[in-house]
Amino acid sequence: QLYDAKAGGWRDLGMLDVMQIFGRAGRPQFDKSGEGIIITTHDKLAYYLRLLTSQLPIESQFLGSLKDNLNAEVALGTVTNVREACAWLGYTYLFRRMKTNPLVYGITWEEVIGDPSMGAKQRSFIIDAARSLDKAKMMRYDEKSGNFYCTELGRIASHFYLQYSSVETYNEMLRRHMSESEVINMVAHSSEFENIVVREEEQDELETLARKACPLEVKGGPTDKHGKISILIQVTVEELSLFSFSLSPGTFLS
Template identity: 30%
Template structure:
């Protein structure tokens, strides 16, 4: 555990060198699990950047580094059999290892005498994707007894819990020691970082209007904290980035960049005043021009969109970083940034070559100040996302993963299921913080809580997971086939139950209706300008099954 910008990536590279030293360049194999989701082209580019960087660095040692993300097909996986370093994401590796027996890549990994699993930004366990990461790590450890784990994270108060979860390999967890834990404070960061959280009263404003109102606060924040250095402002949308830049147009008016050609007319006018905005909607040449001018000092302030080009993807170090509102716009709604997003953004503050200090300012609502104070100071504990707090969360996470382990043969009995649960971060946090999980189940008692008690309580509360917990043992051929299909295609329980109960007399329109209402499509939303097109398409006479209402 170490603060942002303290060299955690170098630790991962040193571990790879140690693996080469101990086992030679042909016998070593490492899996790097990136913190990005790789569900977008930009996230895949970030994984590609890591793979390209390590390919060039470790080529001299005869190592081959390959990328396995959402756009990697099955044929490409065959090539990875002879790869030494695999760069992947939790979701992709989950999909691959759910079909463990059919991928020669995984068989090769399983047959290795020693394997290194690297988990970057392990504090994402606290986010929505934490359950997938948790299950993937536990699955790898259950399949490969000799695998070594190296996890790096930002400063967190309960790093000891992660150490206990990643216990040293042994036949029984009870006889194993916690993994070696090394914690580093802010003194190890090459450029000291001051973190400031400012809260404002939103009143009756919506998230959109509150975000817009913060534009008027930016000038005061810049004058107070910039100290004449470059400023990077993270905004929730492309339009918000442009509006913020236009609000701040007078700032940095002494900067001269008129000789630089920029295609976007609005951007060109702002650049003349030392201001710019940056997002994926700009052409590549314009984005590169903004980055070059910012690094040269010709542009003093850049307003950057967080939804299209994430903070981890562009090299724009600044003296001052401002997060304008802590809610990002995604899937047609505003949601709070994850800890990974926030820490990556503030990590851009402080330039090692130019600054002796950096400043990160977070602008949020009054009621969220304490939350972000704890987050940036490393006082927010990491909780599992396989948690037992709400039926929906449990139904969405634990059911599917229990079924996957059953289909893979990891779980063959109730005893195996309990043993698997003991290998999860959920088990560690239940022991450490029982009140949090008991209260979620409506139980106010204190004290120790083991996994068997949790399962009995879940059954008493009639949670959906109980049905899967017992029925996913595939007592009949029908259950086995359904469970395996659910695992192979990464389907949610609700979707599989809907398919199972469809009946045999449905017509094509009814089948399409069931499929399109599946939970898996909830994350999809309209892109700007698409509603008009789809509404016109809906009214087209050639559409066989028109959708009622408007998009």
């Protein structure tokens, strides 16, 4: 099992992780064969056996990051309109699984019967993502022509791997006149930091850092999740040393 910070608990190792680990056994240039051993509880044994024998298919998670990936393609110039975006989506594992197991992706059997090629649903996914990106000002989408035009914000988000949800947060919180403390607090609300949690054993050091090492006001204080992130950002900029392992810049920035 692995600890999932987002879920706040332990979860089973996924089949993709298992296959990645097994793939390290028996490299062709060194060995003629390789062995992989799964050590698990008896109640999980049937689950992993079904996965290993491909009885349980691996589904795509691409829909959750479609906006970010579409923005990246538009920023690169490889996708310039809805037609090209649909062709691009047609090469993904998501599209293959949509045709094989449509119910998982919110596609009804009525839609499958009316559109066996999934062209309409494919176009619908792209248009929904394009409208969201246009609303976030990450690109411009011309409804009439179907053309995409990259914006500077979208290009920055693509180059620096900023998630669409973070840009949405910036658009909501950004104002014409903001103090440096408010800017750092806005950055602290980025979705990239969603797995950061406030731990009890860190409180003393966070309070000391907020009081003595942070030149700017810490919104929310050290007991608040976003306050903790604000402290760590300031400490990282100031290049100060940290004692708690979980607070070290390497752990935080990763």
